[in-house]
Amino acid sequence: MTPKVERLVNLTIALLEARRPITFAELKRRTRYYDQGDPESARRMFERDKKLLRSLGVPIETHELAFSDEVGYRVPRPAYELPDPDLTPGEVAALGLALEASGADDSRLALAKLAARAPDPDEFEPITHTRLTLAADPVDQVAEAVATRTPLRFDYRTAAGRAELRRVRPHAIAHRRGAWYLVAHDLARDALRVFRLDRVRGTVRTDGEPGSYPHPDELDVAGLIAGPEGERVEVEIAAEDRARFELARRGAVPTDTSHGDRTVLRIPELDELRDRAWLLGFGADVEVLAPAALREQLIDALERLVAQHR
Amino acid sequence: MSARDSVARMLTLVPWLLERPGASLAEAATAFGTDPATIRRELLHLDFCGLPGLAGGDLFEVELIGDRVVLGMADELTRPLRPTPQEAYRLVLTLDAAVVALGDELPQLRVAVDKVRSVLGIPEQQADVVPDDEDTALLAAARAAVRAERRVRLRYRGRGDAAPATREVDPWALDLVDGHGYLQGFDHEVGERRVFRLDRVLSLEPTDIPVITPAPEQLPPPRYVPSPDDLEVELRFERGARWLLDAIDADRIEDHDDGTTRCVLRTDAPEFIARLVLSGGGDLTVVRPAKLRARVRELAEAALAGYRLDGGAS
Numbered sequence: 137m138t139p140k141v142e143r144l145v146n147l148t149i150a151l152l153e154a155r156r157p158i159t160f161a162e163l164k165r166r167t168r169y170y171d172q173g174d175p176e177s178a179r180r181m182f183e184r185d186k187k188l189l190r191s192l193g194v195p196i197e198t199h200e201l202a203f204s205d206e207v208g209y210r211v212p213r214p215a216y217e218l219p220d221p222d223l224t225p226g227e228v229a230a231l232g233l234a235l236e237a238s239g240a241d242d243s244r245l246a247l248a249k250l251a252a253r254a255p256d257p258d259e260f261e262p263i264t265h266t267r268l269t270l271a272a273d274p275v276d277q278v279a280e281a282v283a284t285r286t287p288l289r290f291d292y293r294t295a296a297g298r299a300e301l302r303r304v305r306p307h308a309i310a311h312r313r314g315a316w317y318l319v320a321h322d323l324a325r326d327a328l329r330v331f332r333l334d335r336v337r338g339t340v341r342t343d344g345e346p347g348s349y350p351h352p353d354e355l356d357v358a359g360l361i362a363g364p365e366g367e368r369v370e371v372e373i374a375a376e377d378r379a380r381f382e383l384a385r386r387g388a389v390p391t392d393t394s395h396g397d398r399t400v401l402r403i404p405e406l407d408e409l410r411d412r413a414w415l416l417g418f419g420a421d422v423e424v425l426a427p428a429a430l431r432e433q434l435i436d437a438l439e440r441l442v443a444q445h446r
Numbered sequence: 447m448s449a450r451d452s453v454a455r456m457l458t459l460v461p462w463l464l465e466r467p468g469a470s471l472a473e474a475a476t477a478f479g480t481d482p483a484t485i486r487r488e489l490l491h492l493d494f495c496g497l498p499g500l501a502g503g504d505l506f507e508v509e510l511i512g513d514r515v516v517l518g519m520a521d522e523l524t525r526p527l528r529p530t531p532q533e534a535y536r537l538v539l540t541l542d543a544a545v546v547a548l549g550d551e552l553p554q555l556r557v558a559v560d561k562v563r564s565v566l567g568i569p570e571q572q573a574d575v576v577p578d579d580e581d582t583a584l585l586a587a588a589r590a591a592v593r594a595e596r597r598v599r600l601r602y603r604g605r606g607d608a609a610p611a612t613r614e615v616d617p618w619a620l621d622l623v624d625g626h627g628y629l630q631g632f633d634h635e636v637g638e639r640r641v642f643r644l645d646r647v648l649s650l651e652p653t654d655i656p657v658i659t660p661a662p663e664q665l666p667p668p669r670y671v672p673s674p675d676d677l678e679v680e681l682r683f684e685r686g687a688r689w690l691l692d693a694i695d696a697d698r699i700e701d702h703d704d705g706t707t708r709c710v711l712r713t714d715a716p717e718f719i720a721r722l723v724l725s726g727g728g729d730l731t732v733v734r735p736a737k738l739r740a741r742v743r744e745l746a747e748a749a750l751a752g753y754r755l756d757g758g759a760s
Binding site: 139140141142144145146148149150152153166188189191192193194195215216217218219220221222223224226227228229230231233234235237238240241242243244245246247248249250251252253260263265266267268269270271272275276279280282283284293298307308309310311312313314315351352354355357358361362376378379381382384385396412413414416417419420421423431434435436437438439440441442443444445446 | 449450452453454455456457458461462465477478479488491492494495496497522523525526527528529530531532533534535536537539540541543544545547548551552553554555557558559561562564565567568570571572573574575576578589592593601603609610619620621622623624625626648649690701705721722723724725726727728731732739740742743745746747748749750751752753755756
């Protein structure tokens, strides 16, 4: 009996070479496979082979045939063949080093595919000083939906802690600061929403056909993930010296005035919504002088904190 | 080696070898991240591949001369198979993270990733690793110091520190774990290995002093591993503070019907937790222990005292 790997490669070639969709019977004639005595088990073997090839990405199409009860199979070349990205030797080397520093061994085959026609890589010094780790597993459950524009449904743990069914049209996958996000159009809310993949509960299921919707022409993924922005305001604070370095990282500059024995600093652009928590974290080391509204909010928050920890 | 892996490799091996007549088994093994024996075995299978059946078959011709390979009669497979969406998105996102981390050091990488995105049909608006602008400059400075093997002077605020302190460090390695940067090295203050989180580094100043303590052969991963001796803390998050959950490694998270979330964690830095609770501004409460509750109250009262001193006038 022919080894399985040869049968699978040859089935791929036969389907690629077919100029029109061919039936199972024709495939049997062309490849001389699937001709064992029991037609049932032969058919089952063919189904298993098809499934395995599809899982590798071989785009096996199924066609209804005119004047026949049978279906025809074919692999269209443009859908199968990866175009040549035309990489230079330096670029192949850079990609290799980047994947090596990432420990992404499972991406070696992908790199070989991309560099199939490229000249041999330049010799670069290996990167030993930086190690990258990116746990990319959550990408798998939504990658196909984004690629093929297929609607999805899943249970999602909301900020309020409840699980809710969400039906969405996925547009993008993104990562920021240790978290994976799906950017998608939420059908019930009829608006773009950002979902943290670690809050998805259970299995993600398809909820429609591939190609059901277009991706938007423009999408500000980074902006959507950063969350709602408050108004940008100029903030004046009096700070202890030990907090100065940390404040300087956010653009705080000293002014000529002082407040008691503290210097007054000015931060030209602070986000009222997002940076309130950051300012609170300094405790007594930072006092907000202006704007008055922000000052009042911080006093309220501190009073609540005291009341809740009595 | 599963049949699936072999088939995936063989379908790419064919176009790869067609471009490189006379390539060695070792070269192919390196390019595909496997060993020469596996490549040899798969070549023997490819000798029986092509279009069998038709008049004795129209098969590939595999010639092995020593460890050199020449492949012919394989026009059916001149291009590699496209990666699956999973492979393609993983690859693009991994490379995108590498651009953020190493981009200034590998100038060709950015162009290469753009070309890869283009043939895979994955633009930035479909897959993106969003960098943290604040960390990018520090990252480059830290990497330069590790490469140059020169001591650095850090202004650093550790998890438990009330105020930042200056640390003199022999830098050994830079780790980027899921978007968080860590600098590992020998801390001259304490005379031991220490891990510094880049988002707590306020400034990094290079010096001309060579590194005097060599890095150990194996550097352990930079993550904080809770020990059973740590303080156990229970926190209650109101809806408004839920996003702060992302800042901690919780042992247990429970959602309650009233919309709050309870979380239990262990920590070696209660002061860090106290300041996190302050950030919550009343939407985050310490349930236990009582000592930490008291500490939060103390910090909040001290801050309020400063505001009241001004009599509310601002």
